[in-house]
Amino acid sequence: MTPNDKAKILSEALPYIKKFYGKTMIIKYGGNAMIDEELKHSFAKDVVLLKLVGMNPVIVHGGGPQINQRLNKIGKDGVFHKGMRVTDEETMEVVHEVLASISTEIVDLIKKNGGKANSLSQKKSKSFIRAKKLTDASSNIDLGYVGDIDSIDPFFMSDLSNHGVIPIIAPIGYGIDNKIYNINADVVAGKLAEVVNAEKLVLMTNTKGVLDIHKNLITGLVPKEIEKMIADGSLSGGMLPKINAALHAAKSSVSSVHIIDGRVQHALLLEILTDQGVGTLIKSH
Numbered sequence: 001m002t003p004n005d006k007a008k009i010l011s012e013a014l015p016y017i018k019k020f021y022g023k024t025m026i027i028k029y030g031g032n033a034m035i036d037e038e039l040k041h042s043f044a045k046d047v048v049l050l051k052l053v054g055m056n057p058v059i060v061h062g063g064g065p066q067i068n069q070r071l072n073k074i075g076k077d078g079v080f081h082k083g084m085r086v087t088d089e090e091t092m093e094v095v096h097e098v099l100a101s102i103s104t105e106i107v108d109l110i111k112k113n114g115g116k117a118n119s120l121s122q123k124k125s126k127s128f129i130r131a132k133k134l135t136d137a138s139s140n141i142d143l144g145y146v147g148d149i150d151s152i153d154p155f156f157m158s159d160l161s162n163h164g165v166i167p168i169i170a171p172i173g174y175g176i177d178n179k180i181y182n183i184n185a186d187v188v189a190g191k192l193a194e195v196v197n198a199e200k201l202v203l204m205t206n207t208k209g210v211l212d213i214h215k216n217l218i219t220g221l222v223p224k225e226i227e228k229m230i231a232d233g234s235l236s237g238g239m240l241p242k243i244n245a246a247l248h249a250a251k252s253s254v255s256s257v258h259i260i261d262g263r264v265q266h267a268l269l270l271e272i273l274t275d276q277g278v279g280t281l282i283k284s285h
Contacts, residue, residue, distance in 0.1 A: 024055075058161065064085075133181065
C-alpha cells in the first residue's frame with residue numbers, strides 16, 4: 001500500500017469520526033476474536049482507536065468456548081436450549097469464574113494497546129444488572145441459573161466512559177434473592193444499547209453475518225424479514241438470541257444494529273469508519 005492509499009483511507013474515516021463523535025457504541029465481543037491471539041490484539045487496537053477519536057465504546061463479552069473448555073476439564077458437557085446454556089449450580093460457578101477471568105484479560109489487552117479500561121465487577125456493583133430467572137413457557141425444561149434482565153442501571157458504565165475509561169461488562173446479573181444468574185451476552189448488549197440510547201449496537205460473531213438458506217450473506221434486514229426467517233427455520237440455535245437482541249434494539253432507540261464477522265481483522269473499524277461493511281445491517285424499518 002502506497003502512502004497515498006493510506007492517506008485516502010484516513011480521509012475516508014473523517015466523516016464517520018465527525019458523525020459518531022461523542023456517541024456510544026455497544027460492542028458484543030465474542031467468537032474467534034476472543035480466542036485467536038492476533039484477532040484479540042486487533043480488536044483491542046480498534047476499540048482504543050474509537051475511544052481516542054472521541055467515541056464511547058462499551059464492551060459486553062461472552063465466553064462460550066472458554067466455558068465449554070473448562071466444563072470439559074471437570075467432565076461436564078455444555079447443554080443448550082434455544083441458544084441458551086442450561087446452567088446448574090456447578091456450571092454457574094464455572095461460568096462466573098471464567099467470565100471474570102475474561103474481563104480481566106480484555107482490560108489488560110486494552111491497556112497494553114494504549115487505552116484505559118475497567119471491568120464492572122458485579123460483586124462491587126450488584127445493582128448494575130438486576131436479573132430474574134428465565135423460564136420457557138413453551139417447554140418444561142428448567143434452565144437453572146439462566147437469567148433474564150429486570151433492569152440495568154447505566155450509572156457505573158457512564159461514569160467510566162465520561163472519565164476516558166472503556167467499560168468491560170460480563171453478562172452476569174443478580175436476582176432479588178442475591179443469586180447470580182448467567183445471561184446471554186447478546187441479550188445484555190442489546191438491552192444496554194436500548195437503555196443508553198446507543199448510536200450503534202455491534203454484535204461480533206463467527207459468521208459473515210446473517211446468512212440466507214443458501215448460506216449467502218444478507219447485507220440488510222428489517223423486522224418483517226427476520227420474523228419470516230425465524231418462522232421458516234433459517235434462523236435457529238445460537239443465532240436466535242443474537243437476532244432477537246438485534247431486533248429489539250433496532251425497534252427501540254438504537255440507530256443501527258450490525259452483526260459482523262469477528263474473524264476479519266479490524267472488523268470494527270471497517271464497519272464503523274469506512275464505506276465498506278463487513279456484515280449484516282439491521283434497521284427498524
